[in-house]
Amino acid sequence: MANSTCSEFKPELLLAHKYPEGTFTYTERDVAIYALGVGACGQSAVDVGDLKYVYNENGQQFVQVLPTFCALFLFESVPGGCPDLPGLPYDPRLLLLGQHYIEIYKPLPSSASTSNEVTLAGLHDKGKAAIAEVEVKTYDKGSGQLLCMNRMTAYIRGAGGFSKSSQPFSYSKYPSIQVSAVKIPKTQPFAVFEDSTQPSQALLYRLSGDYNRVHADPGIAKIAGFPRPILHGVCTLGFVVRAIIKSVCRGDQSMVKNISGRFLAPVYPGETLISEMWVQGLRVIYQAKVKELNRAVASGFVDLHRLASSL
Numbered sequence: 001m002a003n004s005t006c007s008e009f010k011p012e013l014l015l016a017h018k019y020p021e022g023t024f025t026y027t028e029r030d031v032a033i034y035a036l037g038v039g040a041c042g043q044s045a046v047d048v049g050d051l052k053y054v055y056n057e058n059g060q061q062f063v064q065v066l067p068t069f070c071a072l073f074l075f076e077s078v079p080g081g082c083p084d085l086p087g088l089p090y091d092p093r094l095l096l097l098g099q100h101y102i103e104i105y106k107p108l109p110s111s112a113s114t115s116n117e118v119t120l121a122g123l124h125d126k127g128k129a130a131i132a133e134v135e136v137k138t139y140d141k142g143s144g145q146l147l148c149m150n151r152m153t154a155y156i157r158g159a160g161g162f163s164k165s166s167q168p169f170s171y172s173k174y175p176s177i178q179v180s181a182v183k184i185p186k187t188q189p190f191a192v193f194e195d196s197t198q199p200s201q202a203l204l205y206r207l208s209g210d211y212n213r214v215h216a217d218p219g220i221a222k223i224a225g226f227p228r229p230i231l232h233g234v235c236t237l238g239f240v241v242r243a244i245i246k247s248v249c250r251g252d253q254s255m256v257k258n259i260s261g262r263f264l265a266p267v268y269p270g271e272t273l274i275s276e277m278w279v280q281g282l283r284v285i286y287q288a289k290v291k292e293l294n295r296a297v298a299s300g301f302v303d304l305h306r307l308a309s310s311l
């Protein structure tokens, strides 16, 4: 439950809050369902780049894992993406995903049991909204190795104003460089990738464990201020990163090191996404637009371990 009974904000209570450790166990079936959820093979069942994420193609022993699969590790510990914030009551129906950041330390196994350590990484009073940042470190239970880190930035409309407006509360436990807003270059993009989401995209994506009702329930979507259910931000991110792997990494998903996304406007299932990419050293800057509206919906960067030799 994303709720609390206190009405007065007590930062010390919130910052001292201990979140329970979560366990997330997955199999190759989960990996394949996730890949379908972020559009793999959505345009062609024999897509040359995508089939390996959903099928043991060419006798490959294991189904390959998309790097954005990491985002799922958070939802076992933070159901619906609504963090428990003691002392700071809010309406979970008004919460949106503002940003998402991922660091990948080890290649993701195609099946594993993981333990997930949850901490509050940031809290900011923006007046009309509160911003809560939840960090999850994921360990492989078998080897004890740290696999990845997710940091979700929840933008909670209507929950701001909990501190003095002359000195708005702001706490962050990580360097600001990790979230620096990207500047979209004025030059022609290195690559542009178009992909359609399906009308059922959010209903398929949620089966991977991200069950926030704003993505499925028309009534909840209306209360949240949308004419119909919206696509999960991390689903949009999955589409974009898959496009970058195809267009810049020449299909090699192991090149991806860090992923950062900021969600600028909602995407409705069924809309067409256009991902524009610019390569700057080992960083790929991207912007995703909804084609039908020519509207930017997400921007950010993907850091790579290396560049493809054919670039």
Ligand SMILES: CCC/C=C/C(=O)SCCNC(=O)CCNC(=O)[C@H](O)C(C)(C)COP(=O)([O-])OP(=O)([O-])OC[C@H]1O[C@@H](n2cnc3c(N)ncnc32)[C@H](O)[C@@H]1OP(=O)([O-])[O-]
Binding pocket: 080, 081, 082, 095, 096, 097, 098, 099, 126, 129, 131, 152, 153, 154, 155, 212, 230, 231, 232, 233, 234, 262, 263, 264, 265, 266, 267
């Ligand atoms: C979580 C799980 C549940 C939900 C899942 C989903 O997937 S939902 C689907 C996926 N998500 C979506 O579809 C969400 C799509 N995005 C939106 O609808 C809007 O961008 C918004 C409602 C998040 C903010 O709009 P607005 O007009 O209310 O904002 P403003 O421009 O007036 O700025 C106010 C302050 O907030 C800052 N700030 C602004 N934006 C962001 C951000 N994204 N991120 C972080 N921070 C942000 C900005 O810098 C400023 O601070 P400053 O500079 O004063 O210190």
